[in-house]
Structure formats: C-alpha cells, structure tokens
Amino acid sequence: MDADKAGRVKMWRMSLAVRAVVVTYNRKALLVECVQAILAQTTPVRDVLVVDTAATDGTREHLEAAGLLAHERLAYRRLESNLGSSGGFATGVLAQRDGADWVWVMDDDAEPLPDCLQRMLESPAAAAPDVAALCSTVVGADGHRQALHRGTLDGRPAPLPEAAYERDAVDVGFATFVGLLVRGDVARELGAPKAELFMWADDYEYCLRLHGRGRIVLVPRSVIRHKDLAPTFSTRRAKAFNRLLGWDYHATPYEGAWRNFCGIRNYVWMKREHQGLTPGGLGLIVAQFVAKALMYDERPFRRIPWLLRFARDGWRGRFVNMPPEEWVAKVRAGEV
Numbered sequence: 005m006d007a008d009k010a011g012r013v014k015m016w017r018m019s020l021a022v023r024a025v026v027v028t029y030n031r032k033a034l035l036v037e038c039v040q041a042i043l044a045q046t047t048p049v050r051d052v053l054v055v056d057t058a059a060t061d062g063t064r065e066h067l068e069a070a071g072l073l074a075h076e077r078l079a080y081r082r083l084e085s086n087l088g089s090s091g092g093f094a095t096g097v098l099a100q101r102d103g104a105d106w107v108w109v110m111d112d113d114a115e116p117l118p119d120c121l122q123r124m125l126e127s128p129a130a131a132a133p134d135v136a137a138l139c140s141t142v143v144g145a146d147g148h149r150q151a152l153h154r155g156t157l158d159g160r161p162a163p164l165p166e167a168a169y170e171r172d173a174v175d176v177g178f179a180t181f182v183g184l185l186v187r188g189d190v191a192r193e194l195g196a197p198k199a200e201l202f203m204w205a206d207d208y209e210y211c212l213r214l215h216g217r218g219r220i221v222l223v224p225r226s227v228i229r230h231k232d233l234a235p236t237f238s239t240r241r242a243k244a245f246n247r248l249l250g251w252d253y254h255a256t257p258y259e260g261a262w263r264n265f266c267g268i269r270n271y272v273w274m275k276r277e278h279q280g281l282t283p284g285g286l287g288l289i290v291a292q293f294v295a296k297a298l299m300y301d302e303r304p305f306r307r308i309p310w311l312l313r314f315a316r317d318g319w320r321g322r323f324v325n326m327p328p329e330e331w332v333a334k335v336r337a338g339e340v
Contacts, residue, residue: 020125021188023104024052025096027089027181028112030059032066034231035112039072042108047122049077049108053100055092056082086327088202088266093181097196104188114182115229116140123226124185129173129219136218137186137211139179140226141169150230153180154222157208169224176222178211183228190217200323204263205270212278242300255300261307262331265314268293272318290315306340 024042028035035054042052056063064082067073073080083095093109100107108121124130124138142153151163157177168174181197184207194217197210214220242255256264272289275281281289293311297304317324334340 020047020105021103022047022049022106022108022121022125022185023100023188024049024108024110025055025093025100026052026110026112026114027055027057027092027096028059028063029057029086029089029092030061030063031112032059032061032063035063036066036070036072037115037231038110038112039067039078040070041115041118043075043077044118045116045121046119047125049121050104051077051079051100053079053081053096055096055099056080057088057092058083058086086329087199088325089181090197090201090203090206091199093206094196094199097186097191101188101191104191106188107186107191108183109181109186110183110228111181113231115231116183117227117229120183120226120228121185124223127173127221127223127226129221129223132219132221134218135187135221136190136214137179137184137220138226139176139185139220139222140183140228141222141224142180142182142228142230145229145231153182153230154178157212161208164222168222171224174222174224176220177215178208179220179222181207181210182230186214187218190214193217200325201270201273202266202323202325204267205274209270209274209278212274237302239300239302245299253296253300255302258301258303258307259332259335260328261301261303261310262326262328264293264297264301264307265310266325268311269314269318269323272315273321273323276319277321286315286319310340 026038039052039054042049064080067080072078097107097109120140124140129135129138139154142150144150154176155161155163155178161178164176194213197206211220237255237257239255246252272286294308297307301307
C-alpha cells in the first residue's frame with residue numbers, strides 16, 4: 005500500500021465511532037484491566053459503557069478508586085438485579101448502538117492487546133459491505149490460543165482448524181462475546197442479544213442472527229487476551245475418564261449446576277428456533293448432557309431431573325431463571 009493510500013485508510017479508521025460494551029459481575033480487578041486496555045487502543049474508541057449486573061464486590065467503588073468513573077469516555081450503568089451476562093449484553097448493545105459505526109462487546113475478563121481494534125479495522129473485511137461483524141484471535145493468560153471462542157456452527161459448535169489462523173482473514177460461524185465487533189447499522193437492525201437466556205449460548209444465537217445480515221470474519225493478527233480465572237474442579241470419575249479417553253474436560257460442582265441447566269435450555273431453544281431441531285435431535289442433546297453429568301459431574305443423579313426439566317423449557321421456549329445465589333442457597337440447605 006502506498007503512503008497516500010495508507011494515510012487515507014488511517015484517517016478513515018481514526019474517524020470511525022467505535023462504542024465499546026463491557027459486562028461485569030464480581031470481577032472488579034479484571035474489569036479495571038479490561039477498561040484500561042480498551043482506553044489505550046492505538047485506534048481510540050469513542051466511549052466505553054460498563055454494565056454492572058448487580059455486582060456485590062464493590063465494583064463501582066473500585067472503578068472510582070482507579071480514576072475511571074471520572075474518565076470522559078467511560079459510562080457506568082448498574083442493573084437493579086442480576087440478569088446474567090445475556091441481560092448485561094442486551095442492555096449494553098441497546099444503549100451503545102445509536103451513533104456507532106461499530107459496537108465492540110466483551111466480558112470483564114478480556115484484555116485487548118493495544119493494536120487489537122486497529123488490526124480489525126485496517127483489515128479489508130472492515131470495508132466490505134457484506135461483513136456484519138469482525139473478531140480477533142483469543143489467547144489465554146498464558147498466551148496460548150483458546151480455540152473454542154471462534155469456530156463453526158454446522159450441527160454443533162466446533163473450533164477452526166489450525167491452518168485458519170495462518171490466513172489474513174477467515175469467515176467463521178460464531179464468535180463468543182470475547183471481543184466481537186459488530187457493524188453499527190447491523191446492530192441497530194438486528195436488535196440486542198436475547199436477554200432471557202441469562203448465560204451461555206447467547207453469543208451463538210446472536211451470531212446465527214448476524215449471519216442473516218452478513219459474514220462474520222476473524223482477523224487472526226488481531227489478538228485479545230481472555231483471563232478467565234475461574235477455578236477448575238474435578239471428580240474421581242472425571243479424572244478417570246480423561247485418562248481413559250485422552251480428554252481434558254472439567255467437572256461442574258453441584259453449586260454451579262445452574263450453568264448446565266441454562267446451557268441445555270438455551271442450546272435446545274437455539275437449535276429449534278434457528279436450525280429446525282427435531283424431537284430426535286432433542287433426544288440426542290439430552291443424552292449428551294446426561295452422559296456428561298454421569299461421567300464427570302458432582303451429584304449426577306440429582307442434576308439429571310433438572311437437566312430434563314430445563315431441556316423441556318428450551319423446547320417450549322420458556323425462560324424462568326433462578327439466580328445463582330438462590331440455587332447455591334438451596335443446595336447448601338439441602339433443598340435440591
């Protein structure tokens with residue numbers, strides 16, 4: 005690219021209105037690192053909206069102590085109750101899409117490298133009229149690629165082959181909400197992520213709708229760090245099956261089983277709503293979740309009836325979310 009053209013591209017990129025959305029819950033230290041990384045991008049964002057989904061760890065005070073609440077490009081909105089990550093992203097996208105050329109969404113445990121946004125916007129895909137969204141390569145805190153954040157949705161979510169990351173750009177079927185950059189006009193036409201899902205599969209579902217407006221393109225040279233510090237949990241059965249099968253799956257403690265319940269409900273609903281799930285397909289999904297519980301998870305026989313109940317809710321399009329803290333209280337009281 006000659007110097008004049010490069011200069012015009014840079015001026016165009018710098019003039020774009022990129023509005024960022026960060027959803028947070030009880031991870032105030034990671035949130036500050038995320039926001040600081042967004043504000044330090046080599047291509048500046050117009051503003052950042054932090055959506056606090058009723059955190060209980062002093063998130064607002066921590067932002068204030070870090071000097072971020074007074075930052076001219078940062079807005080903070082606290083929800084009255086915990087609506088999950090889905091409710092947070094729905095709130096944020098609805099608030100930020102007006103006046104935006106692009107809407108950039110991520111969780112609080114994301115940290116875009118300084119040129120992350122620049123590399124996406126200088127990609128030829130950013131100027132292509134048939135592109136609805138862009139995304140970056142996701143790496144962990146150790147720098148290794150986290151392949152499950154970008155992939156295909158043919159039948160079931162699957163990561164991209166290694167060779168895809170050697171290209172300048174590649175179409176993907178889905179990108180999780182770890183740095184998804186959505187074209188502003190598409191965000192305005194499409195509406196928000198589905199708030200009722202609470203957690204899990206909201207990004208898959210949103211990407212399926214995005215494909216109705218255009219392509220989702222991965223720009224491999226753009227990198228975002230994902231610092232999910234959730235502790236791993238295992239059972240003896242999980243360790244045995246991993247050794248036997250050569251897998252690396254983690255178990256879910258019973259106090260965290262609500263995640264599995266949201267997962268099966270949302271996945272069943274998404275598959276039926278967008279991909280014509282049949283009763284036979286429903287049976288296969290249920291069988292997979294039940295098998296995982298039996299092979300890996302804590303108290304599998306207690307959770308299986310709940311999995312069946314939530315799968316039925318997904319088939320019927322019924323969304324009744326139990327707040328995580330309520331589920332934990334019931335588990336500790338021996339009520340479930």
